[in-house]
């Protein structure tokens with residue numbers, strides 16, 4: 001690899017790999033080495049790499065209209081919002097460009113909702129070990145101190161309680177609480193699914209106290225967990241939902257959705273985005289939605305997601321000295337090791353398999369939603385050797 005990395009700001013611990021192109025489940029670096037991709041840009045490339053339908057849509061839309069102000073409507077924006085509303089419990093959609101922005105939208109709406117209702121407090125309860133992004137609001141809501149270190153004052157009135165602990169949450173709720181924010185399955189925190197009963201109890205509590213329940217499905221959303229959104233796997237709908245990552249197959253996009261009762265707290269001028277809902281991103285979102293529902297992609301995640309889970313559990317049994325747990329759903333799994341995950345991930349990368357960690361001890365598996373049984377077998381073979 002002969003490139004000038006000095007010009008790039010030092011915000012990531014990067015691998016010395018420079019990618020040039022991709023095709024389906026594979027990425028190719030500038031030296032021609034081929035990698036099986038079980039990272040998918042961290043749960044982003046839902047259709048795999050160089051998907052022809054996505055590429056053609058981008059080319060066509062780029063020659064038609066890339067951007068115009070949010071002072072006007074565009075047809076792809078309306079069509080994607082209609083599709084999201086049709087397939088979920090929400091009535092309104094706000095488009096932005098990233099996961100953190102969709103979380104910021106949730107934090108702002110929560111406080112506007114309290115203001116609209118004349119409620120006394122602006123406190124938001126978030127979860128320990130959560131991850132919500134890097135903007136100041138989202139990083140304040142993130143329940144991991146390492147992301148806040150050295151940044152000075154965080155946003156006021158955001159507190160954290162242990163995840164999956166209903167008693168702790170209930171005890172923290174007060175007159176001041178306006179919203180509860182959580183992931184349905186914690187991603188960066190180590191692939192930790194919520195308990196169903198916990199989510200049901202939280203929903204009930206929010207209804208009783210008129211508190212907004214806000215799910216961050218930036219990582220778990222858009223088919224990754226076997227339904228369009230992971231909350232649909234649990235059958236517990238929040239009042240608002242933030243999503244991003246895979247929604248446009250790799251083109252930057254975020255979406256914040258809310259039920260009418262909550263969405264009406266936003267009025268013209270309250271929230272905005274220059275690039276949000278641009279026709280390029282939203283037309284790509286339509287391609288992804290179409291593939292999920294008409295192209296068999298959701299079915300693939302359901303079927304092969306189970307196969308992926310079984311493959312990982314078999315490896316855990318075989319390497320029980322190394323592996324302490326396997327958990328997840330759909331195409332989002334974590335393998336918890338008794339030691340550090342980084343050396344195993346490095347071995348896999350050297351052998352041509354891309355994996356990513358989720359915390360120090362967990363290997364994460366978030367392949368493109370097109371992954372086949374053969375791809376899973378190929379991944380398991382390389383991981384098996386690395387664990388040996």
Ligand SMILES: Cc1ncc(COP(=O)(O)O)c(C=O)c1O
Pocket residue numbers: 042098099100101103131132133134183187188216217218219220244245
């Ligand atoms: C659950 C969750 N929320 C928010 C974010 C932030 O998304 P973005 O990096 O697009 O701002 C992430 C990113 O990993 C995430 O996993």
